[in-house]
Amino acid sequence: xxxxxxxxxxxxxxxxxxTDGDLIMRKVDQNMSSRNRVFESSMTIHGKRNSRxxxxxxxxxxxxxxxxxxxxxxxxxxxxxxxxxxxxxxYSQSTDRIIQISGNMLRQSVMGSDLSxxxxxxxxxxxxxxxxxxxxxxxxAERNTILVELNAKVENVAYxxxxxxxxxxxxxxxxxxxxxxxxxxLKRVEFKDVEKIQGRWFPTTIFYKDILKDGNGxxxxxxxxxxxxxxxxxxxxxxxxxx
Amino acid sequence: MLAITLAYxxxxxxxxxxxxxxxxxxxxxxxxxxxxxxxxxxxxQAYNDTKEWSVGDGELWHPNYDPFDPFxxxxxxxxxxxxxxxxxxxxxxxxxxITQATIYPQGRMQNxxxxxxxxxxKILKLPTMVLEEETGEIPAIIGKRMAEAAKLKKSDQVLIxxxxxxxxxxSREVKIMSVFNSNVQSVDNNQIWISLETLQQLTGMENEAxxxxxxxxxxxxxxxxxxxxxxxxxxxxxEDIIETKKIGAGVIYGLLLAIALLAIFDTQVLSIFRRQRExxxxxxxxxxxxQVVAIFxxxxxxxxxxxxxxxxxxxxxxLWHLQNAGIQMPKYVDSMGVSISDKIxxxxxxxxxxxxxxxxxxxxxxxxxxxxxxITRLRPTDALKGRIQ
Numbered sequence: 231x232x233x234x235x236x237x238x239x240x241x242x243x244x245x246x247x248x249t250d251g252d253l254i255m256r257k258v259d260q261n262m263s264s265r266n267r268v269f270e271s272s273m274t275i276h277g278k279r280n281s282r283x284x285x286x287x288x289x290x291x292x293x294x295x296x297x298x299x300x301x302x303x304x305x306x307x308x309x310x311x312x313x314x315x316x317x318x319x320x321y322s323q324s325t326d327r328i329i330q331i332s333g334n335m336l337r338q339s340v341m342g343s344d345l346s347x348x349x350x351x352x353x354x355x356x357x358x359x360x361x362x363x364x365x366x367x368x369x370x371a372e373r374n375t376i377l378v379e380l381n382a383k384v385e386n387v388a389y390x391x392x393x394x395x396x397x398x399x400x401x402x403x404x405x406x407x408x409x410x411x412x413x414x415x416l417k418r419v420e421f422k423d424v425e426k427i428q429g430r431w432f433p434t435t436i437f438y439k440d441i442l443k444d445g446n447g448x449x450x451x452x453x454x455x456x457x458x459x460x461x462x463x464x465x466x467x468x469x470x471x472x473x
Numbered sequence: 474m475l476a477i478t479l480a481y482x483x484x485x486x487x488x489x490x491x492x493x494x495x496x497x498x499x500x501x502x503x504x505x506x507x508x509x510x511x512x513x514x515x516x517x518q519a520y521n522d523t524k525e526w527s528v529g530d531g532e533l534w535h536p537n538y539d540p541f542d543p544f545x546x547x548x549x550x551x552x553x554x555x556x557x558x559x560x561x562x563x564x565x566x567x568x569x570x571i572t573q574a575t576i577y578p579q580g581r582m583q584n585x586x587x588x589x590x591x592x593x594x595k596i597l598k599l600p601t602m603v604l605e606e607e608t609g610e611i612p613a614i615i616g617k618r619m620a621e622a623a624k625l626k627k628s629d630q631v632l633i634x635x636x637x638x639x640x641x642x643x644s645r646e647v648k649i650m651s652v653f654n655s656n657v658q659s660v661d662n663n664q665i666w667i668s669l670e671t672l673q674q675l676t677g678m679e680n681e682a683x684x685x686x687x688x689x690x691x692x693x694x695x696x697x698x699x700x701x702x703x704x705x706x707x708x709x710x711x712e713d714i715i716e717t718k719k720i721g722a723g724v725i726y727g728l729l730l731a732i733a734l735l736a737i738f739d740t741q742v743l744s745i746f747r748r749q750r751e752x753x754x755x756x757x758x759x760x761x762x763x764q765v766v767a768i769f770x771x772x773x774x775x776x777x778x779x780x781x782x783x784x785x786x787x788x789x790x791x792l793w794h795l796q797n798a799g800i801q802m803p804k805y806v807d808s809m810g811v812s813i814s815d816k817i818x819x820x821x822x823x824x825x826x827x828x829x830x831x832x833x834x835x836x837x838x839x840x841x842x843x844x845x846x847x848i849t850r851l852r853p854t855d856a857l858k859g860r861i862q
Contacts, residue, residue: 348640385639410634414644442632442644444580 251362276446321471480772498780510819568682589672616661753857773841
């Protein structure tokens, strides 16, 4: 019986439809999202003249709740960010104030990086906002990838079109291009250092580059990434920001 | 009449002392007229320029619009319908749509306001006609400050990125059709103007506007959700700045006037001290003390009349020349956020001249009167003997 089940699973695997974009995106969503995750990260903003790195610790639950605390440099240490159901609060230790980032302010750059608060805030799954179409196969970083074109199927989406290169075997994106409505390429994202962590493949380094502006992009590196941890619920409250 | 004749003779008799006092007071008089004239000229120029380039004869704002809050723009727009639409068609109102955008000149990122305006509008002096020209890109106009900040010139193309009403990014090239020269920074700094229709299409805000500019025939009323802002409100900042400047200037010419008045005061004190026998003689001859005080007060205040006459001799041609030639303003003033042209042409109103004459005469009379109060306490016999009391 066990052998039969194994054979059935293998057959299903072989029968995976690599031409169904939506199916591929669902696999990517499954792989990339988890019940919760805890990690330390370093965000290095490579400016035109110099680079600076911000180290932080993040705890997130699903895609709707996340708590981030900056650890270094000294100027940023103690800055905390709480994301709750589409709302974002920032606590600054130097001013001892909690500020809500909302509306148009979400469209501003995060600490001068190539990322906007909104990029961090969009917690919808790709399959909810884009319809996917497989347009080819390419090799990216020596890996076979499926090239998927994503076109917005809802109106309130920042990037009208995306192109995503997805690892055929691991179902993680390796490269992503974000386009404006006019077809102008706006941002390029590269996913590197894909590691198997607790049974799932996950890119631990993400490189963002705003194509339109000078500078050498922003590198987001995750270290000590752990999934499905016990995160105290009180962390996802505004009270935790001042603690 | 006797007092005036005596005052005239005594003044001329004092010789150099009188002319020194008169000279200092005349300078104060000319400076007061000049500085106030310059501020009035600046005020008038800023008022006219702001009207012609930016606010017309009033504005109708969307209730959520706040010119000092760029984040409000996302929600500060509405359909131009009904009576407003009729007024727009009659060209009594011109709609303007504003959105935030980012330009990338030479790879630099610069946040700007992208403004849409009807190319056929006649209310503002902006050269909007060129926005109708057919080019492969979106035709745009910018002001000289924006051109300088973004290092752009006529015929240049620049990539611009904005978000539509749903927040979706869009990006296109715009072509600079004209760089206009305006003193009004509120239509220039960090702004790119394109055709209203184009901006409405690009943002998906069909037939919508953020505010409407009124022409001189518009009756000052709010319509529907649109809130009317009159010129008094829109130009308040300019008036406040001028008012502050006037206070600052008042301190400077107040000091100058004080120096001149101090000289008159000093002259009066000295005069009364040295002419005690003369005072005693006046009283002995039957003049009342009040009449003697009047002689000395008129004598002192006559300095101001002479100062006005002397000031007019050199002040009229000087001020007339400045009124015609204008006063060159330093370049850095332009970056202070105030509407100011390269040159300010002073305006000397009759009211200004008369009020300055009255100020000089009254203040000179007051300082001339105070030392003479001593006369009322003088005994004629002591005065005749020349005894100091």
